[in-house]
Amino acid sequence: MGILEELYQELVLTRYKAPKKRGTLPDPTHTGGGKNPACGDQVELYLKVEDGKIAAARYQGEGCAVSQASADLLAEAVEGKTVAEALELAKKFKAMVVEGRPPAPELGDLAALAGVAKLPSRVKCATLAWHALEEALGEGV
Amino acid sequence: MDPRALKKDFPIFEAHPELVFLDSAASSQKPRSVIHALARFYESAYANVHRSSYRLSEAATEAYEAARETLARFLGAQDPREVVFVRNATEGVNLLAHALGGRVGPGDTILVTEMEHHANLVPWQQLAVHTGARIRAVPVTEEGRLDLSAFDQLLAEGPKIVALAHMSNVLGTINPVAEMAKKAKEAGAIVVVDGAQAAPHLPVNVAELGADFYVTSGHKMLGPTGASALWGRLALWRELPPFLTGGGMIERVELEASTFTEPPARFEAGTPPFAEAVALAEAARYLEAVGRDAVLAHDQALTRRALEGLKTIPDLEVFGPEGPDRGGVVSFAFPGLHAHDLATFLAEKQIAVRAGHHCAQPLHQKLGVPATTRASFYLYNTEEDVDRLVEAVAEARRFFKDWIA
Numbered sequence: 001m002g003i004l005e006e007l008y009q010e011l012v013l014t015r016y017k018a019p020k021k022r023g024t025l026p027d028p029t030h031t032g033g034g035k036n037p038a039c040g041d042q043v044e045l046y047l048k049v050e051d052g053k054i055a056a057a058r059y060q061g062e063g064c065a066v067s068q069a070s071a072d073l074l075a076e077a078v079e080g081k082t083v084a085e086a087l088e089l090a091k092k093f094k095a096m097v098v099e100g101r102p103p104a105p106e107l108g109d110l111a112a113l114a115g116v117a118k119l120p121s122r123v124k125c126a127t128l129a130w131h132a133l134e135e136a137l138g139e140g141v
Numbered sequence: 142m143d144p145r146a147l148k149k150d151f152p153i154f155e156a157h158p159e160l161v162f163l164d165s166a167a168s169s170q171k172p173r174s175v176i177h178a179l180a181r182f183y184e185s186a187y188a189n190v191h192r193s194s195y196r197l198s199e200a201a202t203e204a205y206e207a208a209r210e211t212l213a214r215f216l217g218a219q220d221p222r223e224v225v226f227v228r229n230a231t232e233g234v235n236l237l238a239h240a241l242g243g244r245v246g247p248g249d250t251i252l253v254t255e256m257e258h259h260a261n262l263v264p265w266q267q268l269a270v271h272t273g274a275r276i277r278a279v280p281v282t283e284e285g286r287l288d289l290s291a292f293d294q295l296l297a298e299g300p301k302i303v304a305l306a307h308m309s310n311v312l313g314t315i316n317p318v319a320e321m322a323k324k325a326k327e328a329g330a331i332v333v334v335d336g337a338q339a340a341p342h343l344p345v346n347v348a349e350l351g352a353d354f355y356v357t358s359g360h361k362m363l364g365p366t367g368a369s370a371l372w373g374r375l376a377l378w379r380e381l382p383p384f385l386t387g388g389g390m391i392e393r394v395e396l397e398a399s400t401f402t403e404p405p406a407r408f409e410a411g412t413p414p415f416a417e418a419v420a421l422a423e424a425a426r427y428l429e430a431v432g433r434d435a436v437l438a439h440d441q442a443l444t445r446r447a448l449e450g451l452k453t454i455p456d457l458e459v460f461g462p463e464g465p466d467r468g469g470v471v472s473f474a475f476p477g478l479h480a481h482d483l484a485t486f487l488a489e490k491q492i493a494v495r496a497g498h499h500c501a502q503p504l505h506q507k508l509g510v511p512a513t514t515r516a517s518f519y520l521y522n523t524e525e526d527v528d529r530l531v532e533a534v535a536e537a538r539r540f541f542k543d544w545i546a
């Protein structure tokens with residue numbers, strides 16, 4: 001599989017066209033945002049944390065397939081996780097796309113974005129939502 | 142002009158034989174003669190300029206001043222003292238926005254255009270913030286040209302400064318600068334032209350253009366990074382206060398006050414990029430030897446070929462005018478597909494293009510797209526490069542077909 005096929009596999013493609021978690025929350029307890037001024041990618045993340053658990057996650061934003069699919073997959077992945085688990089997931093995601101480590105099993109569908117590691121100019125697109133997550137949960141980037 | 146032969150002058154294409162380089166509007170590649178001029182200067186002629194009385198320093202000073210003469214000739218200036226060396230186009234505009242600050246007051250108008258690069262917009266906005274002046278902008282028409290009747294109306298407001306691009310870095314539009322400068326000067330404005338995209342590609346003659354200042358970008362015209370020529374009328378330079386201050390630009394310094402020397406030195410505080418200026422002069426000579434009319438004709442032929450090819454691709458939106466006022470820049474977008482995804486696809490095919498807003502966010506708002514993918518052509522590009530671009534964009538459409546709205 002070529003790098004293009006790897007990166008733009010069905011999953012990323014579908015999430016961009018038919019996102020599952022795009023939207024806002026009426027009563028978020030935590031929000032975070034991120035922008036790539038160089039390319040105009042933008043993500044706003046809304047979380048509802050109850051008893052240390054992320055009960056709901058939504059995002060809004062605009063930008064390339066990588067940044068938006070990453071946000072959609074993130075929102076789905078962190079729902080039901082504790083804050084600590086979500087932050088741990090962010091570390092594993094970054095290890096995969098920034099350092100090029102093989103995807104940790106917990107990443108699940110997020111492994112679809114592993115190919116980004118081979119495209120240095122796109123890494124920032126993939127991590128945008130994750131920085132927003134860390135900001136929202138108070139772990140500054 | 143034979144681009145295949147010229148390409149051999151550019152070592153980058155030996156290092157990357159597969160590369161289809163279509164990003165010269167961001168920065169051009171460098172011919173061997175320029176790289177060697179820079180290396181030779183550092184290896185055998187280097188000493189600080191204007192400082193010392195030993196032979197090496199004198200020779201470096203002569204080389205630096207000879208570079209100024211070459212750039213003056215390259216731009217059609219009457220007098221080499223009209224050329225100030227700055228780092229890049231951005232520094233050139235900032236210098237002017239600062240030095241011209243005293244001529245702008247509360248309620249005054251600074252007139253720009255909707256197609257400006259942020260480099261020729263943000264410094265003027267800052268000046269407006271500090272002086273209470275306001276920014277007005279000449280609109281861009283559907284075809285991607287400046288709306289000249291709106292320009293006439295805006296001139297009636299008596300702008301103190303008119304700042305406009307000679308050629309757009311997104312649309313490729315070559316603006317009728319001579320005509321506009323004439324009208325703007327009749328209306329009493331100081332006219333600043335951003336020639337960052339024009340100087341590398343068009344025969345530029347500041348005497349014929351009739352503006353007051355002309356900004357260029359050395360690294361986009363085959364020169365090294367770090368040195369660019371900023372032209373201005375000598376009479377105006379003489380009246381203006383300095384931008385950066387310190388060594389090299391003073392006449393007499395006492396503890397509490399100083400007086401400043403004559404231009405151009407008044408505007409070149411500190412050690413200037415003289416080695417880079419010497420190499421930039423080599424770049425100017427290279428362009429003169431190829432022939433600047435030939436460069437323009439070549440860019441335009443490639444642009445026509447690209448436009449023809451890209452127009453056959455369904456769904457693709459291609460921006461910018463068609464005609465003799467179109468230079469070698471082509472921006473395009475598929476609805477529903479982000480420019481970065483398209484650029485990544487092209488990059489995997491060894492085609493180097495740029496994706497984003499190209500430092501022209503207001504223009505992209507006008508075009509109604511967050512970002513575009515941009516191909517730009519220069520003297521080392523061939524028809525084959527253009528054909529590979531068109532083929533790859535058509536292939537991208539097939540690859541991303543489910544996304545394209």
Ligand SMILES: Cc1ncc(COP(=O)(O)O)c(C=O)c1O
Binds near residue numbers: 229230
């Ligand atoms: C029209 C225009 N003006 C100004 C600039 C800024 O040039 P520089 O990088 O030399 O500051 C650019 C290049 O990006 C440009 O295209």
